[in-house]
Amino acid sequence: MSRPVSWLFRAGELAAEAGLALRDAKRSYRTLPRESWHRMRTDAFGADPRGGRLHRVRNSPHFVDGSFRNPVPTRRLAYGLTPLALMRTRLTSDQGRRSPAAAVPVHRLLPADLAEPPASGLRLTWLGHATVLAELDGRRVLFDPVWSERVSPFDWIGPKRLHPVPLPLAELGPVDVVVISHDHYDHLDMATVRALAAGDAVFAVPLGIGAHLEHWGVSPRRIVDVDWWESVELDGLRLTATPARHYCSRGPRPSGTFLWASWVVEGKRHRLFHSGDTGWFPGFADIGERFGPFDATLVQVGAYSEHWPEVHLTPEEAVQAHRDLGGKLMVPIHWGTFDLAPHPWEEPAERTVAAAQAAGVAVAVPRPGKPFEPADPPPVKLWWRAVAATPSGADLLVPDGLAPGVPDTPAALTAPPRPDAPLAAAKPAPAAKPAPAAGPAPEPAAGTPSATKSPAGRAAGRPGTAKPRATEPDQPPGQDGDLPLL
Numbered sequence: 001m002s003r004p005v006s007w008l009f010r011a012g013e014l015a016a017e018a019g020l021a022l023r024d025a026k027r028s029y030r031t032l033p034r035e036s037w038h039r040m041r042t043d044a045f046g047a048d049p050r051g052g053r054l055h056r057v058r059n060s061p062h063f064v065d066g067s068f069r070n071p072v073p074t075r076r077l078a079y080g081l082t083p084l085a086l087m088r089t090r091l092t093s094d095q096g097r098r099s100p101a102a103a104v105p106v107h108r109l110l111p112a113d114l115a116e117p118p119a120s121g122l123r124l125t126w127l128g129h130a131t132v133l134a135e136l137d138g139r140r141v142l143f144d145p146v147w148s149e150r151v152s153p154f155d156w157i158g159p160k161r162l163h164p165v166p167l168p169l170a171e172l173g174p175v176d177v178v179v180i181s182h183d184h185y186d187h188l189d190m191a192t193v194r195a196l197a198a199g200d201a202v203f204a205v206p207l208g209i210g211a212h213l214e215h216w217g218v219s220p221r222r223i224v225d226v227d228w229w230e231s232v233e234l235d236g237l238r239l240t241a242t243p244a245r246h247y248c249s250r251g252p253r254p255s256g257t258f259l260w261a262s263w264v265v266e267g268k269r270h271r272l273f274h275s276g277d278t279g280w281f282p283g284f285a286d287i288g289e290r291f292g293p294f295d296a297t298l299v300q301v302g303a304y305s306e307h308w309p310e311v312h313l314t315p316e317e318a319v320q321a322h323r324d325l326g327g328k329l330m331v332p333i334h335w336g337t338f339d340l341a342p343h344p345w346e347e348p349a350e351r352t353v354a355a356a357q358a359a360g361v362a363v364a365v366p367r368p369g370k371p372f373e374p375a376d377p378p379p380v381k382l383w384w385r386a387v388a389a390t391p392s393g394a395d396l397l398v399p400d401g402l403a404p405g406v407p408d409t410p411a412a413l414t415a416p417p418r419p420d421a422p423l424a425a426a427k428p429a430p431a432a433k434p435a436p437a438a439g440p441a442p443e444p445a446a447g448t449p450s451a452t453k454s455p456a457g458r459a460a461g462r463p464g465t466a467k468p469r470a471t472e473p474d475q476p477p478g479q480d481g482d483l484p485l486l
Helices: 002-030 034-040 051-058 083-092 190-196 210-215 283-291 315-325 347-359
Strands: 122-126 132-136 139-143 177-179 202-206 223-226 230-234 237-242 262-266 271-274 294-300 327-333
Touching (some): 122 294, 122 327, 177 237, 177 262, 190 210, 202 237, 210 223, 223 237, 262 283, 271 283, 294 315, 315 327, 327 347
Parallel strands (some): 139 177, 202 223, 294 327
Antiparallel strands (some): 230 237
C-alpha cells in the first residue's frame, strides 16, 4: 500500500511544481509591454476602454489609484494559501464528484413554452449557470447569456459544459435588454454577444465593459455603461447597477478599468435582483432597503472555495444575502453547468436547500430550461440526486423527498405599480441617493460612497465571521493573488 501512496504524493509534488512554474509564467505576462500583449491576445480577450468611456471610468468614485475597488476590503485569494496549497486541494478533492455521473435532466425548452405571456406578469427560465431569461411586465431581459461549449478565450481548452443548453440561441426569440454582470468568461461570452448583436436588444453593462462589446461589433448606440447606484430607463424597465464584491479580468494581464456589478430590474409591478458573482458584504441590506422587496432574487451559490472566500458566496451566505435583500423567492444560480471549483457538483444545491429550510426561506430549484412563475413556484424536488456521483452511504443534508421546512409559495408582492417614465435613450441617469441610515456604520473602502454603508446594527463581516479589517487593502490587479480567469 505504501508504494501507491508514495507515487501519489510524488505526483502531487510534481503537479505543484508545475503550478509554481505557471505562476512564474503568469508573472512574466505581466511584464510584457502593452503592445506585445495586444499582438498576442485573441478577440475573445476584448478591448480596453478609451475616449469617453475611459473618462467615465476614471471619474467614478469607485475608481481609486488606477483600479476599481470593492465596497469593502477584499482579497481575491486568502492570504497564507499559496499556489501549492491550491494545487494540493485540487489533487486531493474527489474528481469524480465534480461532475454528474449521468446526463443532467435538462428540460428541452421549446418556443411554444414561452409563446403565451406569463399569467402573473413574471416568468423565469434558468438556462444554466448565471444565464436567466426573465419575462417581466411585457419585456424580456436576458442575464449573463452564455451559449458556448467552453468558458474560455479558446475553443479547445477551458471548463466545458456539463449539460447542453436547453434551447438553441436562434430559438430564443427577441430580447429587449441583455444585462451583463462582469467580464469573466462564464458571464460574458463573445460568441453569444455577437449572435445577440444581430437583434435589437440594448446591452446594459457596468462601466468599462462596453469596450468589449463594441470591439465585438455591438453598436455603441445599443450599449449603456452604468456605474454603481446609477439607473437607466429602457423599454419601460428601470435597471440599476448595484455593488458586488468581486473583480474583472479576461487575460493574464488584468486591468482595473472594468467594473463588476449586481443588478436590480424593476417593471411596473415586479422587481428582480441578479447577484452576478459576489462575496458576502453588508451592502445587500442597503440594496434591499432602497429597491426591495423583490419578487425573486437570482443568487450565486456555486464556485466557492476556501481559497477565495471573499469573492464568491457559499450557499449559506447566499441564503443570508437573499434575506438581507428582502427577497420573496430565492432562485440559486451559478452551479451545475461548469466545473469551476473543487466542491462536489451537487453540493451547492444540497446546501442551499438545507440552509433555506433552516431559515424558512422560499426557494425554487428548477431543472435547467424549465420555466416557472415566482407567483406559483414549483415544489422543491431534489432532482439532481438522480445523476450526482454521491458515494453510497453519504450523509444527506436534506432528507429524501420534499424539504418540508421550505415554503413553496412566497407572499404576494406588496409594492405598488410604478408609473411609466420617459426612456433615457442610452443615457444613464444617476439614482437619487437617500440619506444614510442613522447609527454607526463600518468604514467603507477607499472611494466608496455613503450609499454602500450598511444600516445601523448590522455587522460588516460575513455571516458567522469576524468583521474584515479596515486596514486590509483591496487587492489591485496584477498582484500575486489573482484567481483563474474563469
